[in-house]
Amino acid sequence: MTHDHSFSRPASVEEAAGGEIVNVSRRGLLGGMGALVLAVSLPRAANAEEAKPKAFGADGMPHGWQDNPKVFVSIADDGAVTITCPRSDLGQGVRTGWAIMIADELEADWAKVHVKQAEGDEARYGNQDTDGSRSTRHFFMHMRHAGAAARLMLIEAAAKQWGVPLGEIKAENSVVTHAKSGRSLGYGALAKAASELPVPARESVVLKDPKDFRYIGKGTLGIVDNRAITTGAALYAADKSFDGMLYAVVARPAVFGGTVKSFDAAETLKVPGVVKVIQIAPPSAPVKFQPLGGVAVIAKSTWAAMKGREKLNIVWDDGPNAAYDSAAFRAELEKAARKPGKVVRSQGDVDAAFATAPKRVSAEYYVPHLAQAPMEPMAAVARITDGHCHIWTSVQAPQAARTLVAGQLGVGEENVTVNVSLLGGGFGRKSKPDYVVEAALCSKAMDGAPVKLQWTREDDIHHGFYHTVSVERLEASLDEKGFPTGWLHRSVAPTIASIFAAGADHEQPFELGMGLINMPFAIPNVRMENPEAPAHVRIGWFRSVSNIPHAFAIQSFVAELAHAAGRDPKDYLLELIGPARVIDPTSLGDGWNHGEDPKLYPIDTGRLRRVIETASSAIGWGRKMPKGRGLGVAGHYSFVTYTAVAAEVAVDDKGAITIPRVDIAIDCGPQVNPERIRSQMEGAVVMGMGLALTAEISFKDGRAQQNNFDGYEITRIDAAPREINVHLLPLADYNHVLGGVGEPGVPPVAPAIVNAIFAATGRRVRQLPIRDQLKA
Structure with a gap:
């Protein structure tokens, strides 16, 4: 079948205006085989410097966070549609998602859609880093335009061959038909003629009305690799x-x-x-x-x-680093957290608020090193x-x-x-x-x-790029009604930048922008500080990265403030968030904003409120709980998506913890493949449970003390919640920007669990993992 051969882009091909869609020469590209091939790319960055790959730039991201990815779409003589995917599929379903986006607008028969994995070649495919939950949100409209442009070219080829107006021709399920004459042609029969046509201007390409989507948003197709994976034929x-x-x-x-x-x-x-x-x-x-x-x-x-x-x-x-010791280093971080550090956000006068407040509350939270520990070493x-x-x-x-x-x-x-x-x-x-x-x-x-x-599992545990260890210290002044008048947050953690530059000992803008400086609470006086923290191991990316310690600390502290104020923690959290409003993240000092334009991606507190309300309502917030059981809730904004978790926790007389039910709500904007979103949220809950209850990498004499899954414990099936309910908040406008999905579900899990533990037992957990803390 012709859809399997590899192809390259000839040097003579120029990008279309705006860097969108190019019809690559059939003869130059395929050596004479009949097929329509389009090369799709995102528009060039306005600032050329921003588009240049960099090892580690001011934005804190590797290899150029600004994308300029390209993807090839081809239709072969036999009608097979092949999409070349330059991003890696880790189980998040990007290969399927991209196929869905293009196939829907192309009106392709799903049975004829194939996905080919691109090799590493940034010159040909653009940025190929699969991270930051951005592979779908950065491509959605471009993939739709690619599919729609190819569909229009096929229709134009048929209209030219039949001598009929474009408006009389319909494309559906990989077939072009002319109802008046009863004629029809498959895409394969038209591919060669279509390849000779100029690519239509972007403004002439009409996208489908979302109500006519056959694949996008339906969640009924499974994944393109499903059979190969389930039968063991998939290659790793x-x-x-x-x-x-x-x-x-x-x-x-x-x-x-x-x-x-x-x-x-x-x-x-x-x-x-x-x-x-x-x-x-x-x-x-x-x-x-x-x-x-x-x-x-x-x-x-x-x-x-x-x-x-x-x-x-x-x-x-x-x-x-021969003397590196986790316990001693934690004491160093705690000492740093109790002194002033580099100010990374300041509004109002926190010191004045603290000086005049009738009540002050403080707490410190600890998250250890973590290993990614993928099932495939x-x-x-x-x-x-x-x-x-x-x-x-x-x-x-x-x-x-x-x-x-x-x-x-x-x-x-x-x-x-x-x-x-x-x-x-x-x-x-x-x-x-x-x-x-x-x-x-x-x-x-x-x-x-x-x-x-x-690599063996022991190699993985002993020699990784670990998630950073962190101490988070929060202090708040409360007025007579128990509402915060001042908020101080000191975050102390070694930075990922430490592997890129000597002397990097402060969190970078992208780390600070993960739930710290962009905290959206309606508090008049706020100051965030970032004391120094040296790195003694390789620090690397981890699913949801610095959102984990920031969300754990902030959402736990909110529940502590609610208790101090004698308030319901869910109601108190919503009051802190304040009324629905749109916030420019740069006004909070966040110039990174997950790499997105703040005009397109502001912080919408209404959306954050809705996921919290949805999750808490679904789990039956406020219902009477038996002894030893409690409910907890937490919400978080990360990777331009809003998530919230409500957890039910049971603690027996010996301090053993079980989690019978978790409800997680997500608002990621328009949804391409809802079934994969559900799968990602279910996985996020299970992974988040592991981080909360058992996962830790500790060091003594510079050496990781855990060896395999007997020491670095992940959540096993017998410990997973019997019931995980995923609530997708739909956004009907598919012209709206998309958020991320792969990472945002993890951060609110741990704080929801510890808040539920407090409701069940009256005992506050401030360090992860929980392990046997309740048995002491």
Whole structure:
């Protein structure tokens, strides 16, 4: 079938005005095969500097947060519609979502729609980083226009062939019909003629009325990879295989910054199947996404490589972080949180409000390091032939992998191909392609032979890019009615910037904009401060990132203030949010705003109120609870989406916690695939429970103390809520901007749970994970 071949964009093709849709030359692109192929791109950024990829810029995001992505859409002679997806599918369903957006406007037969995964190539496809919950919201209107433009071109081709007016022709289910004459043609029969037509101007393309959508917003199609995944046919990184392939694992320094002083591989080389042992150099500064260094064992099987690694005799220099201790570092963070820090938002006079208030309340909240722990550990296959390195891997940032591999091998990027498989989870870990470089270096050491580099779960837990540890200190002054007159929040946490620049010890704008400085409460006097916090491990992206500690602290503190005021916590939270209004985030000092235009994406407190009201109403807020049971609620705005969680918690006489029911409400704007939104919210609840109850990475002598899922506990099926209800707040206007979905569900889960625990027991939880705190 012609829809499977790979294609490239000829150098002669210029972007259409505004950088929208280009009809790529059929002959130049497909070598004479009959097909219609469109290349779609987002408009260029107004500021050229903003569009340039950067390792780590002022906005705090890697590789250029400003998107300029492109996608190819083709219709082959047999009518197959192929969409090339440059973003990675981690289970969030982006491959399906993009197909839905285009197929609906194209009026394509869903059975004929195929998705091809793009390789890492930023020049061809634009920014390919799959992060920030933005792959759908940044593409929605552009994908619709692409599908509508292709549909119009097919109609024009039929009208020209039949000699009839455009208005008499209808396209539906991959067939173009002329009712008056009874003639019809399939898309495949028209693709060649349509490819010879000019692409219609954007203003001439009429999008469908949302009431006529067949796929968008319906949630009835499943996912394009569903059969392959459920039957085991889907390929992940560890599934790639070649005849004669070798296998590798790496012994890495247990302490971040550690190096190999010396090693003896004599016993390792005696292990049956071990072929070679090589040293991998430690990273240069700044570390970014480079491998940690160490010693790689290459063998004829993964098992042999692992047994050989056990026999390595390595003398390590633990380096500058050898004394890192979680408990001691927490005390340092708490000390910093109790002193003034860098002011990142200030309005009114907090000191005056505190000085005159009849009552003051303060609290400190702690969130430990966390590991992304995707179910599929990191793996990559590398093979070098004729000076060209081919990679097969599960990665969130294929272009970053390509660039890093090229640099480490000393070749041009054109000599590196990164083939992206499905991802068995990522949560930010697979946006850091250190493991891909390790595979390439091992292949190089074996004269280009194919090598599969595999991380174990222990490797993942011990050598990750961890979510930051955090201490959040909040203080508030209350008036006679218990309403805050002043609000002080000090957030102390090592920053992701620490892997990009020496001396980075303050949270960056994108971290501060995750629920801290853009806190929308109607409080007259507010000050946020950010004291310094050095990093002693690699800090990286984690699902919802700094929203986790900020939401946990703020939403827990609101419930504490409600108790101090003798008020219902849900009513008190809504009163703090205030009446429905639209807030320019820049007026709060948030110039990042999740990378979005504040005019298109202001903070809408009415939408935040609605998700809180929806979740709390659904769970039966205010109903009489039996002894040991309580309800808690929390709401949060992140990734330009509004979510709220209401949780029912039961605590028995021994302090054991169960969570029988959770209701989660989300307003993400227009919905492309509601079923995947529900799945993401259900997953967010289960993941958020794990963060609240059991998950923690602790360090002693610079070493992670957890090894596998016996120590780093995730929520298991027997502990998951028996009932998770997802409430999608629909926004009927599909011309409205979309919000994110993959990440916003996590932040309100933990505070809703601890607030419910207080309602059930009267005991306040201020540190995560809860573990046995209620059993003490």
